[in-house]
Amino acid sequence: MHCYLGADIGGTNIVCGVVDGEGNLLAADKLPTEAAGGFASVVGRLAEAAKRLLAALPQYTCVAAGVGVPGFVDHERGIVVKAVNLGWDDMPLADELGRQLGVPVRINNDVRMYIYGEATAGAGRGRRFVLGVTLGTGIAAATVNEGRLHYGSGSRAGELGHFGMPGIPYRCVCGLTGCLETVASATGIARQARDAIAAGERTVLADWFPGERAAELTAADVSRAFDAGDETARRILRHTGTMLAQGLAPAISLISPDMLVLGGGASKAGERLFAPMREELTRIVHPMFMSGLKIEVAKHLDDAGIIGSALYAREQTAAGG
Amino acid sequence: MHCYLGADIGGTNIVCGVVDGEGNLLAADKLPTEAAGGFASVVGRLAEAAKRLLAALPQYTCVAAGVGVPGFVDHERGIVVKAVNLGWDDMPLADELGRQLGVPVRINNDVRMYIYGEATAGAGRGRRFVLGVTLGTGIAAATVNEGRLHYGSGSRAGELGHFGMPGIPYRCVCGLTGCLETVASATGIARQARDAIAAGERTVLADWFPGERAAELTAADVSRAFDAGDETARRILRHTGTMLAQGLAPAISLISPDMLVLGGGASKAGERLFAPMREELTRIVHPMFMSGLKIEVAKHLDDAGIIGSALYAREQTAAGG
Numbered sequence: 195m196h197c198y199l200g201a202d203i204g205g206t207n208i209v210c211g212v213v214d215g216e217g218n219l220l221a222a223d224k225l226p227t228e229a230a231g232g233f234a235s236v237v238g239r240l241a242e243a244a245k246r247l248l249a250a251l252p253q254y255t256c257v258a259a260g261v262g263v264p265g266f267v268d269h270e271r272g273i274v275v276k277a278v279n280l281g282w283d284d285m286p287l288a289d290e291l292g293r294q295l296g297v298p299v300r301i302n303n304d305v306r307m308y309i310y311g312e313a314t315a316g317a318g319r320g321r322r323f324v325l326g327v328t329l330g331t332g333i334a335a336a337t338v339n340e341g342r343l344h345y346g347s348g349s350r351a352g353e354l355g356h357f358g359m360p361g362i363p364y365r366c367v368c369g370l371t372g373c374l375e376t377v378a379s380a381t382g383i384a385r386q387a388r389d390a391i392a393a394g395e396r397t398v399l400a401d402w403f404p405g406e407r408a409a410e411l412t413a414a415d416v417s418r419a420f421d422a423g424d425e426t427a428r429r430i431l432r433h434t435g436t437m438l439a440q441g442l443a444p445a446i447s448l449i450s451p452d453m454l455v456l457g458g459g460a461s462k463a464g465e466r467l468f469a470p471m472r473e474e475l476t477r478i479v480h481p482m483f484m485s486g487l488k489i490e491v492a493k494h495l496d497d498a499g500i501i502g503s504a505l506y507a508r509e510q511t512a513a514g515g
Numbered sequence: 516m517h518c519y520l521g522a523d524i525g526g527t528n529i530v531c532g533v534v535d536g537e538g539n540l541l542a543a544d545k546l547p548t549e550a551a552g553g554f555a556s557v558v559g560r561l562a563e564a565a566k567r568l569l570a571a572l573p574q575y576t577c578v579a580a581g582v583g584v585p586g587f588v589d590h591e592r593g594i595v596v597k598a599v600n601l602g603w604d605d606m607p608l609a610d611e612l613g614r615q616l617g618v619p620v621r622i623n624n625d626v627r628m629y630i631y632g633e634a635t636a637g638a639g640r641g642r643r644f645v646l647g648v649t650l651g652t653g654i655a656a657a658t659v660n661e662g663r664l665h666y667g668s669g670s671r672a673g674e675l676g677h678f679g680m681p682g683i684p685y686r687c688v689c690g691l692t693g694c695l696e697t698v699a700s701a702t703g704i705a706r707q708a709r710d711a712i713a714a715g716e717r718t719v720l721a722d723w724f725p726g727e728r729a730a731e732l733t734a735a736d737v738s739r740a741f742d743a744g745d746e747t748a749r750r751i752l753r754h755t756g757t758m759l760a761q762g763l764a765p766a767i768s769l770i771s772p773d774m775l776v777l778g779g780g781a782s783k784a785g786e787r788l789f790a791p792m793r794e795e796l797t798r799i800v801h802p803m804f805m806s807g808l809k810i811e812v813a814k815h816l817d818d819a820g821i822i823g824s825a826l827y828a829r830e831q832t833a834a835g836g
Contacts, residue, residue, distance in 0.1 A: 322668060323667050323668045335769060337769070337770075339665065344660065344770065345771075346644050346770050346771025346772065347643060347644045347771045347772060347773035347807055347808075348771065348773075348803075348807055349771075350771040350803060350804060350807075351769065351770050351771040352769065352771075353768040353769070353771075353801065353804070354765065354768060354769050356768055356801050357764040357765055357767070357768040357799050357800055357801070358764065358798060358799030358800075359799075360681045360682055360761065361681055368801055369801070369802075370799065370800075370801060372799065440681065441765060443678040443679065444675065444678055444762060444765040444766055445765055445766070445769050446678070447674040447675060447677060447678040448656060448658070448672060448673065448674065448675050448766050448769075448770075449658075449665065449667050449672050449769075449770070450666075450667025450668045450669065450670075450671040450672040450673075450674075451667065451668060452668035452669075477679060478678050478679030478680075478691065478693065479678055479679075479691075480674065480677050480678070480689055480690070480691060481690075482669075482671060483671060483674070486668055486669055486671075487668075
């Protein structure tokens with residue numbers, strides 16, 4: 195039987211796995227990226243890990259591999275143009291990994307691979323127009339229309355986290371002020387909590403993270419405080435959900451998705467965050483869009499990158515692309 | 516030589532014309548819609564007008580016709596599902612007109628036809644990702660990605676004028692509050708001017724339209740007042756341009772168009788409106804999008820509907836669709 199290799203190279207870890215033609219994950223592994231070792235070393239260790247996984251599945255034949263990379267990827271030429279976290283510029287990842295694995299390799303931006311995985315084999319399976327948003331360290335988005343990723347001019351589409359929104363006062367790392375990412379990412383949620391502590395709000399988070407320990411506070415702690423009945427945590431997640439809705443509303447009205455998938459670390463806040471988001475969406479988006487729109491957290495929260503990369507490679511090689 | 520018929524059925528007038536394979540308009544005509552006469556009468560008079568136009572171009576052979584209709588169109592089945600201004604429900608327009616003209620007919624929503632015309636043979640010619648917005652009585656939008664119209668789930672995509680935006684207090688005909696359409700359409704601009712007069716602002720518009728005559732005031736009058744140095748008119752068009760930018764920013768960041776085409780009556784305000792829009796876009800959209808984005812008023816401001824309908828019919832029939 196045919197199988198497909200999928201991998202996601204993050205700044206800290208590489209995850210890779212083997213997927214069958216239905217998108218089922220057969221085996222997976224995780225290894226430190228150790229980007230400081232350089233491109234050849236990272237690719238070499240990924241290839242080794244992949245071969246180990248495949249060796250343990252002798253009944254399967256790997257026919258293609260896909261890799262998601264955090265950064266700007268020329269998916270047509272198979273080159274990582276720029277990946278700041280990996281220190282890569284113009285790296286021929288598809289060719290190099292392909293040579294070592296002996297199968298065709300397709301590469302793409304990691305968020306696109308993740309959302310492609312959810313659209314084809316996750317929460318969006320069977321849906322025609324999928325809008326996917328990852329709420330992680332940052333915010334990114336991708337759309338899959340009738341099975342096809344939308345790239346936009348210069349392959350820049352998907353920056354739902356970076357435009358100035360009224361009501362958001364923070365300056366973003368991208369240089370703009372008011373980006374959704376400064377509020378509705380995992381980083382943004384933690385930052386709001388630290389701001390509340392600094393402003394002297396009475397919150398259990400101030401007790402849990404006194405003084406300089408506030409720097410250790412994460413989005414998960416805000417959920418924990420929410421569950422403990424903390425009013426500050428409740429206000430932060432409500433505000434975050436509301437702003438998320440205001441960022442999503444124009445996208446929903448313009449492209450009319452039938453599926454909104456939310457992934458990434460901050461999506462683990464679940465209904466604490468998504469209940470106020472839905473409430474605001476219902477207020478500001480026309481019912482004709484909301485009635486047909488399914489909203490779900492990613493099904494393969496941690497594996498969507500692997501599955502998406504593998505299925506993308508399958509689709510691209512089958513299409514002769 | 517082959518030619519293509521294009522028509523746009525509005526609530527007041529029908530415009531129709533003949534277009535060559537390059538998108539050049541060879542002849543055009545305009546007739547009152549007289550929707551009250553019923554579907555058969557409207558289609559019959561459109562067919563007659565079309566035949567007259569074609570009879571005067573004996574060197575051309577018409578091989579397909581396209582028609583844009585204001586409302587909800589099932590373009591695949593060729594049926595006008597609902598066109599409120601025409602009083603049509605489930606009308607088999609493509610079949611009926613095709614029978615009378617003896618050529619295949621393709622129909623679609625009028626805004627999609629208009630933007631398709633601009634994308635393929637107007638301001639967006641040669642561009643890969645076109646976002647088009649019409650600022651008329653209402654606001655509507657369409658996207659053409661690599662020559663393909665985006666429909667979205669339920670064919671509902673393009674409602675950039677209808678979602679609740681912060682900073683817009685008006686209730687919209689769609690039922691929501693804060694829709695861009697209530698401000699940045701021709702109707703919205705006129706309404707802001709009437710509100711200013713009612714609030715007792717010192718404006719030349721109050722002199723031009725005293726008392727009940729304020730009801731006659733149009734967006735064009737606001738441009739006229741702007742040119743006369745009127746401060747209220749300047750403020751209204753600045754506010755309108757700013758809100759337009761805030762509605763467009765998420766769309767630009769999400770889909771990354773390389774062309775933004777603005778059409779419809781209110782776009783005739785030109786730089787009076789688009790200068791403040793560009794200024795706000797530059798403030799809230801990342802430079803990487805703005806640097807590659809061309810922004811222009813529709814090239815075929817009044818004929819884009821005809822040209823788009825004709826070229827859409829050509830494309831759809833050539834593709835065997």
